Amino acid sequence: xxxxxxxxxxxxxxxxxxxxxxRADLAGGIGIAGLALASLAAASxxxxxxxxxxxxxxxxxxxxxxxxxxLLLVAAVSGLLIVLAGAGTGTVPRSLPGATLLTLGxxxxxxxTSTPQAAIFFATAAGLTxxxxxxxxxxxxxRGAVAAxxxxxxxxxxxxxxxxxxxxxxxxxxxxxxxxDASLALLAAGAAVAVRLGVVPLHRPNARLxxxxxxxxxxxxxxxxxxxxxxxxxxxxxxxxxxxxxGIERGAIVVVGLAxxxxxxxxxxxxxxxxxxLAYAVAADGGLALLALGASAGGLDGAAWTWLLALIAxxxxxxxWVVAVGGRSGSRRLGDLGGWARRSPLLAVALGAIAVAAVGxxxxxxxxxRQTLVDAAVGTPLAVPVLAVTLTTGLVYGRLLxxxxxxxxxxxxxxxxxxxxxxxxxTVAVLALAALAVAVSGGFxxxxxx
Amino acid sequence: MSPGLVALAIVLVAxxxxxxxxxxxxxxxxxxxxVGVASPVLAEALPQPLSLAARLLAAILAGYLxxxxxRGRSSTxxxxxxxxxxVLVAxxxxxxxxxxxxxxxxxxxxPAAAVMAGVALLVVSAAPLLVGRDALRVxxxxxxxxxxxxxxxxxxxxxxxxxxxxxxxxxIATLGGIGAALVVRAREGSGGLELGARRPASPRVVTTxxxxxxxxxxxxxxxxxxxxxxxx
Numbered sequence: 293x294x295x296x297x298x299x300x301x302x303x304x305x306x307x308x309x310x311x312x313x314x315r316a317d318l319a320g321g322i323g324i325a326g327l328a329l330a331s332l333a334a335a336s337x338x339x340x341x342x343x344x345x346x347x348x349x350x351x352x353x354x355x356x357x358x359x360x361x362x363l364l365l366v367a368a369v370s371g372l373l374i375v376l377a378g379a380g381t382g383t384v385p386r387s388l389p390g391a392t393l394l395t396l397g398x399x400x401x402x403x404x405t406s407t408p409q410a411a412i413f414f415a416t417a418a419g420l421t422x423x424x425x426x427x428x429x430x431x432x433x434x435r436g437a438v439a440a441x442x443x444x445x446x447x448x449x450x451x452x453x454x455x456x457x458x459x460x461x462x463x464x465x466x467x468x469x470x471x472x473d474a475s476l477a478l479l480a481a482g483a484a485v486a487v488r489l490g491v492v493p494l495h496r497p498n499a500r501l502x503x504x505x506x507x508x509x510x511x512x513x514x515x516x517x518x519x520x521x522x523x524x525x526x527x528x529x530x531x532x533x534x535x536x537x538x539g540i541e542r543g544a545i546v547v548v549g550l551a552x553x554x555x556x557x558x559x560x561x562x563x564x565x566x567x568x569x570l571a572y573a574v575a576a577d578g579g580l581a582l583l584a585l586g587a588s589a590g591g592l593d594g595a596a597w598t599w600l601l602a603l604i605a606x607x608x609x610x611x612x613w614v615v616a617v618g619g620r621s622g623s624r625r626l627g628d629l630g631g632w633a634r635r636s637p638l639l640a641v642a643l644g645a646i647a648v649a650a651v652g653x654x655x656x657x658x659x660x661x662r663q664t665l666v667d668a669a670v671g672t673p674l675a676v677p678v679l680a681v682t683l684t685t686g687l688v689y690g691r692l693l694x695x696x697x698x699x700x701x702x703x704x705x706x707x708x709x710x711x712x713x714x715x716x717x718x719t720v721a722v723l724a725l726a727a728l729a730v731a732v733s734g735g736f737x738x739x740x741x742x
Numbered sequence: 743m744s745p746g747l748v749a750l751a752i753v754l755v756a757x758x759x760x761x762x763x764x765x766x767x768x769x770x771x772x773x774x775x776x777v778g779v780a781s782p783v784l785a786e787a788l789p790q791p792l793s794l795a796a797r798l799l800a801a802i803l804a805g806y807l808x809x810x811x812x813r814g815r816s817s818t819x820x821x822x823x824x825x826x827x828x829v830l831v832a833x834x835x836x837x838x839x840x841x842x843x844x845x846x847x848x849x850x851x852x853p854a855a856a857v858m859a860g861v862a863l864l865v866v867s868a869a870p871l872l873v874g875r876d877a878l879r880v881x882x883x884x885x886x887x888x889x890x891x892x893x894x895x896x897x898x899x900x901x902x903x904x905x906x907x908x909x910x911x912x913x914i915a916t917l918g919g920i921g922a923a924l925v926v927r928a929r930e931g932s933g934g935l936e937l938g939a940r941r942p943a944s945p946r947v948v949t950t951x952x953x954x955x956x957x958x959x960x961x962x963x964x965x966x967x968x969x970x971x972x973x974x
Contacts, residue, residue, distance in 0.1 A: 413909035417916040437927040
C-alpha cells in the first residue's frame with residue numbers, strides 16, 4: 293500500500309479546515325474528523341514503498357514496514373488528542389487541526405521520500421505549516437506572529453543548511469568529496485539539526501516561542517515539526533555520518549548534544565512556568581537526538597527513530613497536561629499550582645505515566661535507544677555515568693508531582709475562580725495522551741523498529 | 743559559459759536585488775515572482791515539463807497570495823543599506839563564485855551561471871530573512887534563499903530529479919501561504935507590514951504660549967495665536 297490515502301486525507305481535510313476557519317465549529321469539525329480519518333489511514337496502510345521505490349535493505353522501513361505508518365499514526369492521534377485537550381479548556385486556535393493535518397501531510401512525504409534532498413524540503417514545509425496556529429486571528433495576540441516569524445526563520449535556515457550539507461558529500465555524480473568538504477557537510481548537518489531542535493546554545497527561538505505562544509500550539513511548532521526534520525536528516529540523509537574520520541567535528545556535535553541534554557534538564561528544573569519547563573525538556577531530549585549525527589558508529593538510525601517517535605508522543609502528552617492543569621487552575625506558574633494533584637488526581641496519574649514514558653525502563657525501546665545513542669557517542673568508560681546524568685530528566689517530572697502534592701495555597705474568597713468549560717474532556721484527552729506515550733516508549737505499538 | 747545563461751543570471755540577480763531593496767511592496771512581490779519563474783529555466787536548459795510546470799505554478803501562486811494580501815500602496819521597510827550597496831554585495835558574491843568555479847571546474851556539474859546567481863541570491867536574502875522586521879520582507883528573504891539554494895544545487899550537482907523539484911515547488915507555495923498569513927496578521931496588528939508594532943495613535947496636540955519646546959515625535963506644537971486662527 294502507498295501513502296496516498298493518508299496524503300489525500302491530510303491535505304484535503306487540512307486545507308478544508310483552514311479555508312473554513314472563519315466558522316469555528318465547521319473548521320474544528322472538519323479538522324477533528326480529518327485527524328481521525330488520517331489516524332485510520334495510517335493505521336490501516338503499512339507503508340511499504342517510498343513514493344514508488346520499495347524500501348532498500350538496511351533502512352528502518354525494510355526491517356519494519358510499518359514504521360512510517362506508525363509514526364504518522366502516533367503523530368495524528370497525538371494531534372487529535374491535543375486538539376481535544378485544547379477544546380476542553382477553550383484554548384484551541386481555529387487553525388490548529390488544519391495546520392496539524394498539513395504538517396503531517398508534508399511530514400509523511402518527507403519520511404516516505406527516497407530522495408534525501410526532497411525529504412529535507414518536505415520537512416521544511418512541515419515546519420512552516422506548524423506556525424499557522426500562532427497566526428490565528430483572534431486566538432492570540434500579535435506576539436504570536438513574532439514567535440511565528442522566529443520559527444519560520446529557523447525552519448528555512450535549517451532547511452537550507454541541511455540541503456547544502458547533503459549536496460557536498462554527494463558532489464558531482466554522487467562521489468564522496470574530499471575531507472574538507474565532508475567536514476563542512478557534517479558540521480552543517482549538525483548545525484541544521486541543532487538549530488531546528490532548539491538544543492541549548494541555540495534554544496532562544498524555542499524559549500521565545502514558549503514565552504509568546506499558547507501552550508496548546510507548542511507541540512506542533514516545538515516538537516512535531518522539528519522531530520520530522522531531524523528524522524528526515526538523520527534517517528533519510530545519513531550521508532555525512534557515513535564519512536569515516538572527522539573526530540573533531542563529531543566531538544563538537546557530541547559535546548553540544550550532551551550539554552543540551554544536561555543544561556536543558558537544569559533549565560527545566562529552574563524555570564517556574566510550565567511552558568518553559570516543556571520547552572527545555574524538549575531541548576534536553578533534542579540534545580540526545582543530536583548524538584545520532586555525532587556518534588562515530590553507524591546504524592543509529594533506528595535508535596534515533598525510536599527516540600524521536602517517543603519525543604513526539606511524550607512531549608505532546610506533557611503539553612496536553614500543561615493545557616489541562618492551566619485550564620483547571622487558571623495559572624501555569626508552579627508557584628500558583630500547589631496542590632494541583634490533590635485537586636486533580638487523574639492528571640497526577642497522567643503526569644506519572646508521562647514521566648515513566650520519558651525515562652523508560654530497562655529493556656524498553658526508549659531506554660534502549662537512549663543507551664545506544666549515549667554508548668555510540670561517548671564510548672564504554674563514560675557511557676554509564678553519562679547515561680545516569682541523562683536520566684535526571686525524571687527529576688523534572690518529580691518536581692512537578694511534588695508541587696502537586698504540596699498543601700495548596702489559601703484561595704481568596706472573593707477572587708475570581710477559573711471555571712473552564714468541559715474539563716472532563718481535557719482530562720480524558722490527557723490520560724489518553726499519557727497512555728499513548730507509555731505505549732510508544734514501551735514498544736507496544738511499534739512495528740518492530742528501533 | 744553560455745552568454746544567454748549569463749544574461750539570464752544577471753536579470754535574475756537584478757530582480758533579487760529589487761525584491762530586497764524596493765520600498766513599494768508590490769514591486770518587491772513582482773520581483774520575487776520573476777526570480778521564481780526564471781530560476782528553474784536557469785538551472786536547467788531543457789527542464790522536464792512536469793517539474794517546470796510545478797515550479798512556475800508555485801512561484802506564481804506564492805506571488806499571487808502575497809499580492810492579494812498587500813492591499814493598496816503598502817510600503818515595506820526596504821534595504822537599510824540602499825540598492826546600490828545591495829547591487830555591490832550581489833555582484834561581489836557572484837564574481838567571487840565565478841572565480842572559484844573557474845579555478846575548480848570539476849566542482850560544477852551544472853551551469854556555472856546558476857551557482858553564481860544562487861550564491862548572489864543567498865547573500866542578498868540573508869539580511870531580510872534573518873533580521874527583517876516586516877512580514878513581507880521576511881517572506882521575500884525566505885523565498886529568495888530557497889531559490890538561491892536550488893540554483894546552487896543545480897549548478898553543483900546537476901539537474902534535480904522530479905520529486906526534488908516537486909518538493910521545492912511545495913516549499914515555495916507553502917512559503918507564499920505562510921507569508922500571506924503573516925502579512926494579514928501584521929496589517930491587523932500595526933496597520934502596516936511591521937510585526938509586533940502597535941497601530942500608531944493619533945498625535946496629541948499641546949498648546950503653549952510660544953513654540954520653543956523640543957517636542958516628542960508624536961507631539962504637535964502650536965502657539966496660542968495659531969490656536970486662535972486654526973480651524974476648529
